Amino acid sequence: MEPLQIAPGIYSVGVRDWTIRDFHGYSTDLGTTYNAFLIVDEQVALIDSVKAEFADELLAHIARVIDPRRIDLVVSNHTELDHAGGLARVMHRIGEEKPLYCSKMGAKNLARHFPRKWNYRAVGTGEELRLGRRTLRFLETRMIHWPDSMFTYVVEDGILFSSDGFGQHYAGPETFDDETGERILPHAKKYFANILLPYTGLIEKLLQQVEALRLDIRMICPDHGVLWRKDPGRILEAYRTWCRQEPGRRAVIVYDTMWHSTEKMAAAIHEGIAAEGVSCRPMHLRAFHRSEIVTEIFDARAVVVGSPTLNNGLFPTVADFLCYLKGLKPQNKIGAAFGSYGWSGEAVRLIEEELERMKIPRIQEGLRVPFVPEGETLEACRAFGRAIGRAVVESTAVPA
Amino acid sequence: MSEPHEIYQCQTVNCGCLYDPSRGDRRGKVAKGTRFEELPETWCCPVCGAGKRMFRPLTGPGSVKDEEGFVES
Numbered sequence: 001m002e003p004l005q006i007a008p009g010i011y012s013v014g015v016r017d018w019t020i021r022d023f024h025g026y027s028t029d030l031g032t033t034y035n036a037f038l039i040v041d042e043q044v045a046l047i048d049s050v051k052a053e054f055a056d057e058l059l060a061h062i063a064r065v066i067d068p069r070r071i072d073l074v075v076s077n078h079t080e081l082d083h084a085g086g087l088a089r090v091m092h093r094i095g096e097e098k099p100l101y102c103s104k105m106g107a108k109n110l111a112r113h114f115p116r117k118w119n120y121r122a123v124g125t126g127e128e129l130r131l132g133r134r135t136l137r138f139l140e141t142r143m144i145h146w147p148d149s150m151f152t153y154v155v156e157d158g159i160l161f162s163s164d165g166f167g168q169h170y171a172g173p174e175t176f177d178d179e180t181g182e183r184i185l186p187h188a189k190k191y192f193a194n195i196l197l198p199y200t201g202l203i204e205k206l207l208q209q210v211e212a213l214r215l216d217i218r219m220i221c222p223d224h225g226v227l228w229r230k231d232p233g234r235i236l237e238a239y240r241t242w243c244r245q246e247p248g249r250r251a252v253i254v255y256d257t258m259w260h261s262t263e264k265m266a267a268a269i270h271e272g273i274a275a276e277g278v279s280c281r282p283m284h285l286r287a288f289h290r291s292e293i294v295t296e297i298f299d300a301r302a303v304v305v306g307s308p309t310l311n312n313g314l315f316p317t318v319a320d321f322l323c324y325l326k327g328l329k330p331q332n333k334i335g336a337a338f339g340s341y342g343w344s345g346e347a348v349r350l351i352e353e354e355l356e357r358m359k360i361p362r363i364q365e366g367l368r369v370p371f372v373p374e375g376e377t378l379e380a381c382r383a384f385g386r387a388i389g390r391a392v393v394e395s396t397a398v399p400a
Numbered sequence: 401m402s403e404p405h406e407i408y409q410c411q412t413v414n415c416g417c418l419y420d421p422s423r424g425d426r427r428g429k430v431a432k433g434t435r436f437e438e439l440p441e442t443w444c445c446p447v448c449g450a451g452k453r454m455f456r457p458l459t460g461p462g463s464v465k466d467e468e469g470f471v472e473s
Contacts, residue, residue, distance in 0.1 A: 104449070105447075105448075105449065140449075142448050142449045142450075143412055143413065143414065143415060143448050147415070147447050147448045147449065198413050198414050199413055199414070201413065202412075202413065327414075329413065
């Protein structure tokens with residue numbers, strides 16, 4: 001791809017990863033991008049790098065604008081390897097002695113990734129770097145989502161290089177939000193739900209901080225996906241809403257099944273929930289990726305988890321899902337557990353213990369059915385579903 | 401190794417850094433044997449940069465466990 005000038009003298013030089021489908025356990029059905037930016041001023045600055053295997057492609061993009069050796073300095077907003085992996089190749093090409101600007105934690109963490117002793121310049125919130133006509137201003141965003149994370153703001157152009165903030169795992173022909181329209185938002189939401197969810201408290205504070213700084217933000221350039229230039233306020237507003245984690249009148253049934261018994265229970269529970277007027281999607285753990293399930297749960301009030309008992313324990317995919325969900329610390333949920341079993345039936349209790357650890361209150365005691373559910377037990381499943389549906393209705397606003 | 405009530409943990413979400421007085425904080429220039437209470441108010445978490453007030457002891461008064469117990473009773 002040709003490097004694209006996104007503002008006078010500022011180029012998007014990153015790469016598109018069209019074929020990646022599993023981004024450290026996050027499903028990327030359309031691939032993703034690793035965005036990097038080149039600012040050509042009296043001093044030439046490179047903002048962020050790409051995944052190591054794309055470093056030559058990044059350098060080729062840069063070379064179409066300027067000889068990479070003319071880069072005077074690099075800014076690393078985040079040390080995670082999808083943005084820093086290419087640094088070894090980049091620094092080798094532009095000159096290992098060139099200054100590398102990052103947060104204090106960034107310098108510490110980069111040193112743990114790369115043995116070479118680079119010329120680190122640790123910067124903190126509010127510090128500025130004059131490039132010539134333009135000024136870079138740094139804003140530390142610790143634990144959003146790593147200790148080293150920071151934003152870099154170009155004062156004169158009103159461009160915020162926001163690292164992983166406001167990103168989306170999406171690779172397409174488009175570069176900007178006005179080219180994708182609203183259909184980019186579900187990708188931004190999936191990113192928020194799967195990467196940023198534990199940090200909503202910190203993100204709210206950051207948004208307030210940015211508001212108080214009265215920055216004139218004309219474009220937001222994340223390190224993944226499209227750039228927000230048409231209406232940067234749209235994604236800021238979406239983040240404000242998502243931080244509140246207000247559930248909709250919805251439920252999700254997450255389950256796996258061995259001989260379709262837990263699946264039959266899921267279907268009957270679904271009937272019961274839907275009968276109460278609650279929108280509900282049953283999600284089989286081997287049909288839906290865990291990151292899709294979490295995106296669905298993000299909008300829901302009730303999380304209903306079903307597992308058969310296998311060897312006195314949880315079915316492995318259910319354990320995987322619960323482990324993943326727990327780390328994301330979802331707020332404002334209610335839950336319930338169910339499952340079919342043969343003779344011991346520990347799984348339902350194990351699900352309930354995990355929900356309790358997540359501080360997800362139990363709507364009602366878990367429902368267990370020995371072997372295959374039929375007539376009476378299926379009726380119990382429907383009643384179980386109706387109770388969940390009622391609990392959702394009672395605790396959520398009427399859908400708009 | 402210090403006693404659990406002398407070890408303090410950072411409460412920033414997904415940080416969880418431990419301050420153990422028997423180890424001190426070499427990078428923060430805090431000598432081994434310095435009790436948490438003796439750390440200067442300017443000291444901050446070596447992992448996430450949070451201030452001293454984000455730390456809680458692992459057990460005993462002021463610990464997270466202590467507060468949870470309090471809520472239940």
